[in-house]
Amino acid sequence: MKRFLILTKAMTLMHLRNGYVLFWNFAFPVLLMFIYGAIMSQYMDYMTPGVIVLNALSFGLVSSSTMMLEMREKSVLRRLQATPLPAGQLIGSYLLVNVIIGVLQSTLIILAGVVLYDVPVTATSLLLSYPMILAGLLAFMALGGIISGMAAKAGTATAVGMTIYFLLMFISDMVFPLDMLPEWLRNVVPYLPAYPVVQLVRSAMLEATLDPKWLTHLFLLAAYGIGATFIAARLFRWEPKA
């Protein structure tokens, strides 16, 4: 346990001292709120949950893997592999730090919504929202783990992650309502990983209730999360591809 704590402290410091990590994880989400606010300030009640999910999506698919990929490319992982540290502890510590970062980001976005655009939140709505945000983060990060496991280089992983992110962002009811999509796509989207998170977070935040289909949504997310974790664990590599 002591080993895990010292390792986690080190992981936290590494993230906090990295300018790139700080900007994309903490400045960018707030910047997003400014941008959306400038375009459609009167819809920010509706938009804020969407921004939370799209931020969680880009964080899960791309940013949350950045440091791990960097450590792999610079042979830091190889050096860690030479110690008796079990891989599970390394990954667990890394994920813990990143889940906390993800939750902090969402908190910043909610704060920006409340302070800048008077987005109404209550204790109940927040209490319901955070577990939903967390479920989304975990599923997205697991999917990001598959991408970084498959990609030979950090650059490739970012490109693939961003492409999936943009596709999902436009079709998952975050920015554009589902009605705007062609019918065939409208039937597929509910089974993709981002849509259920949007529904769950939106009804939790705006109405302080559970979405009518919350059980289906959570079940789908769990399937994505567990399936992706299993695949990502198998794809985990200590070294870059030769």
Add this chain to the structure above:
Amino acid sequence: MSQSIIDARNLIAAYGPMQALKGVSLTVEKGEIFGLLGPNGAGKTTLLACVEGLHKPMQGSVHVGGINVQTDTTATKRQMGIQLQRTALMDDLTVAELVEVYAALYEVYLTSNQINDLLTRFDLIEKRNTLARRLSGGQQQRLALAVAIANDPQIVLLDEPTSALDPHARRAVWDIVRQLHDEGRTIVLTTHAMEEAEALCGRIAIIDRGQIVACDTPAALIANLQLNSMLKATVELPLDQVRALPNVSNARYTGQHLEVETARPEVTLTALHELAARSGRSIRDVMLRQPNLEDVFLKLTGRALAESN
């Protein structure tokens, strides 16, 4: 079971189609400085990786401290301190943080005083709170060594500990290696510099193209091959008379310099002086070069060590 602290047998290892080790056996005894000498790509790093538990050999076995590396990797990793060829620490951490973390990964928890003592030893105490990325090359290498022994290991494996260092920094690392040895630790290091192997190592394995071609003390390696010393002098004498001198195996001129290969240079030099005196010549600029590991490598592989790198 052998008492050797490291016991590798018949290792065959490959990266893709390239065979890196072609049946290597090696034993390292407790408390010695053991050198793996060979050109880049000879298989030194792969051999270390098999011992460290970082590479799974296709065939063969490695025991460290009597424990099988393949079946009980965690237990063998605990006994070793490791420095990999490319220094790869988390460079957003400070010097003191890195030492603390790497010790903790072995479940060794250092106090602040212990960390300071370690850093003082490696001449890094003033850099205690400096980020690793801001250190010079020599400092980073000393940090890699400090991190390697942060868990107080009995076996220390160093892969090219002095490559890319200037002569001053190289000497500093040599001093550290000798200190670690004086503390009773077993040290295995790789190098492609023969003067380093000669200066530090009690025993050396010469490794070339995935095979160990010789393994012994530096002196024995040189003696066993009965390599001759090279005597150089500026003097004009008939070559056939020089070749007839005692112990001389060959003689030639390169420019004005006479080069004489001899098994016993002191006898040959006296004879050469007498010959010169009889011929009314004087000898100037006498130089003697004794055979070294470079010559051993050349003799064993047919290639010069420097050329192979």
